[in-house]
Amino acid sequence: MYWISDDNVTWSKAVEACRNLYNNGHLVHIDNEEENDEVKAILVQANIRYGLIWIGIHDSVKEGVWTYEDGSRLTYVNWRNGEPNGGIVHGDEDCAVITKGGDYIDVNCEKWKFHFCCEYYVVIE
Numbered sequence: 001m002y003w004i005s006d007d008n009v010t011w012s013k014a015v016e017a018c019r020n021l022y023n024n025g026h027l028v029h030i031d032n033e034e035e036n037d038e039v040k041a042i043l044v045q046a047n048i049r050y051g052l053i054w055i056g057i058h059d060s061v062k063e064g065v066w067t068y069e070d071g072s073r074l075t076y077v078n079w080r081n082g083e084p085n086g087g088i089v090h091g092d093e094d095c096a097v098i099t100k101g102g103d104y105i106d107v108n109c110e111k112w113k114f115h116f117c118c119e120y121y122v123v124i125e
């Protein structure tokens, strides 16, 4: 299940918020094209400021090595052409947002505040 925040926060606050929100919740991990399409559809429908949301990938541990927010290995990415560019123009860019087009841009983790998408699981008994 996915949940889009009502507020704009930094990437690290988004990571924390998703962990606190639900059991086993985390900032969304987009594992494949199908999931990318789902998150993109939610974003398009959400009609939020800037049309960008944080997703759970970063390269803040080692520049150029992108992982999920918990350090696990990426299974899928959909960078926009020319991204990730590591902030050649705007300084350090170690966190990613997804756009309404479904592609990703790396931006500064702490300088920007965006809405974010948490992913969580519901146990059906």
Ligand SMILES: [Ca+2]
Residues within 6 Å of the ligand: 059, 060, 063, 064, 086, 092, 093, 094, 095, 106
């Ligand atoms: Ca980077």
Ligand SMILES: [Ca+2]
Residues within 6 Å of the ligand: 083, 084, 085, 086, 087, 093, 105, 106, 107
């Ligand atoms: Ca960038």
